[in-house]
Amino acid sequence: MSRGLRQLGRLRAACSLGTRPSSFGLSQSRGLTGALPELTKDRYPHVKRGDYATLDENHLRFFTELLGTNRIVTDPSQCEGYNVDWIKNVRGYSQCVLRPKTTEEVSRILAFCNEHRIAVCPQGGNTGLVGGSVPVFDEVVLSTSLMNEIISTDDTSGVLVCQAGCILESLDTHLADHGLMMPLDLGAKGSCQIGGQCGTVLGLEAVKANGEILDCLSTLKKDNTGYHLKHLFIGSEGTLGIVTKVAIHCPPKPKAMNLAFLGLDSFESVLKTLKKAKHELGEILSSCEFIDERSLDLVTSRLKLKSPLAVHPFYMLIETHGSNNDHDEEKLNTFLENVMAEGLVLDGTATNEVSKMKNIWELRERITEGLPLEGYVFKYDISLPIESFYSLVPAMKERLGESAVRICGYGHLGDGNLHLNICVKEFTQDVLKRIEPFVYEFTSKLKGSISAEHGIGFRKPKYIHYSKSHTSIELMKQLKTMMDPNGILNPYKVLPS
Structure with a gap:
């Protein structure tokens, strides 16, 4: 085993088993570099523009009077960053970006757009990978980037209430002062907004297509009173309403963290190591990530990051969270000795030193950044x-x-x-x-x-039937028709036409 096993230190917390990093994300700047992709309508000509209004001076006048000139973007060069997804896969041609600060402003925008049949594309951090956050044609972009207020933090219950546009990393920094952490951690944490990551919220507030405000902002863990309407908006990608506030249960920040980076020669060994990690690390096992040789080669060759291990077919990152570092380190050491003795792991390094943990996680988190360089x-x-x-x-x-x-x-x-x-x-x-x-x-x-x-x-709408039954898809369509009869919210997304 490589040196570093007994080094001490701390790093910010991750999340539940297997769900730490995701995409690398888009920077806060909306500037774009390099060649732009062709327009979505040209790359995917099977999609036709819906029967929506084309923006005119009267529409722009309403938006300007509501938000002021500083919170409406119409300059084509400034709009471009909102029209292209960060991996440059799809590109719309919206001519107007709206940047509200309050739920009431969102309500008035949607009520107006619904009345005038103006299509709207809600957009948060724009860190998605399936083209859900950018216009397909000329939809008005409703950006939640200025809806970034932290409303309350309860140290006792661990409940955070905030607006949907808050950046994940900013929330985690805020919570650290309260001894808490966000229940998720993504590679895109510096740019993704919490409104797009609300799969495990306690409650939320959303605005329907007609401008009605739906208050499901419960902060209770148990609230079995009728239908759980918040779940309608989770996974709807802005097609049923726009989430404006969320309530999140935030666990305590761990006092001890350890990270192991392992090299293995077969996927069978990866599976056996995962099984042993679950059994032998138990309650302190926090994350278990997988990287193949070609993925790691991408960040070492393209981004010039240094791996602490030699070349192996497969790699695993195993992170533990706990309250007693001596206890956790002993359990991790025993686990690592066992998998090495059984020949499951060929080489590895383990540490809880801040800088080393950060460097190892970068090998995983920056893969997506290196991919477009190919x-x-x-x-x-x-x-x-x-x-x-x-x-x-x-x-x-x-x-x-x-x-x-x-x-x-x-x-x-x-x-x-x-x-x-x-x-x-x-x-x-x-x-x-x-x-x-x-x-x-x-x-x-x-x-x-x-x-x-x-x-x-x-x-993916035309492929959703590979994961959802015909009956489920039809029910989704009925819900969409009921909640957004004019179809103005994020059209061409989620459901097949």
Whole structure:
């Protein structure tokens, strides 16, 4: 085992098993560098613009009178950053970006847009991977970036209430002063907004398409009074309403953290090591991440990061959280000695020194940043049964052969969430047709999900049937019709036409 096992230190907390990092994210600046992708309407010509109004002077006058000139963006060069997703996969051509600060302003905007049939694209941090947060055509962008107020923090219950536009990293910094932490930690933490990450909230406030404000902002852990309406908005990607506030239960910040970075020679060894980690680390096991050789090579060759280990086919990151460092370190040491003795792990390093933990996590968190340096990237965020977690990667290598520059996989092993990445020199319809729908058919046969974290967005509606039954999809359509009869909220997203 590499040196560093007994080094001491602390780093900010992560989250529950297997769900620490996600995408690297878009910087706070809306500036864009490099070539822009072709317009979505040209790349995906099967999608036709809906029967929505075209913005005129009367519409712009209303928005300006409501928000003032400083919170409405109409300059084409400034709008561009809101029209393109951060991986430069899709691009709309919105001519107007609205930046409200309050729920009441959102309510008035939606009421006006609903009355005049103006399509609206809600946008938070724009860190998604399926084109859900940018316009497809010329929809008005409603940015929640200025809705960033922390409303209250209860040290006793651990409940945080804030506006939907708060940045994840800012919330975590705020909570540290209260001895708490956010219940999730993403690679995009510096830019993603909490309104788009609200899968585990206690409650929320949202504005419906007609401007009505729905108050489901409960801060209670137990509240079994009728339908749990908050769940309608979780996963709806702004198609049923715009989330404006959330209430989140925040666990205490751990007093002790340790991180192990391991090298293994087979996926079978990865699975056995995961099983032993669950049994031997138990309650202190916090995160279990997986990286294959091609993914790690990307950050070492393209981003020039240094790995503390030699080259191995597979790698694992195992992080522990607890309240007693001596206890946790002893348990981790025993676990590492066992997996090394059994030949499951070939090499590894473990530490709780701040700088070393940060450097190791960067090897995982910055993979997505390095992928576009290879060319165009087809990205797939799927869930698979743990035993079949990596099976799609070799299947795609066999299917695409030399058509791809790089095919690699990494992700949240603890919860079966694989990030499959296929790098090609440039986007072509031929390669797209060879990947889709094969990747979704493969996933469906294994009873997986075609979207684990990033939703359906613009790119997956016609494939949602691989994960949801016909009856479920029809019920979703009925809910959409009931809550947004004019279809103004994030059109062309989530549901098949």
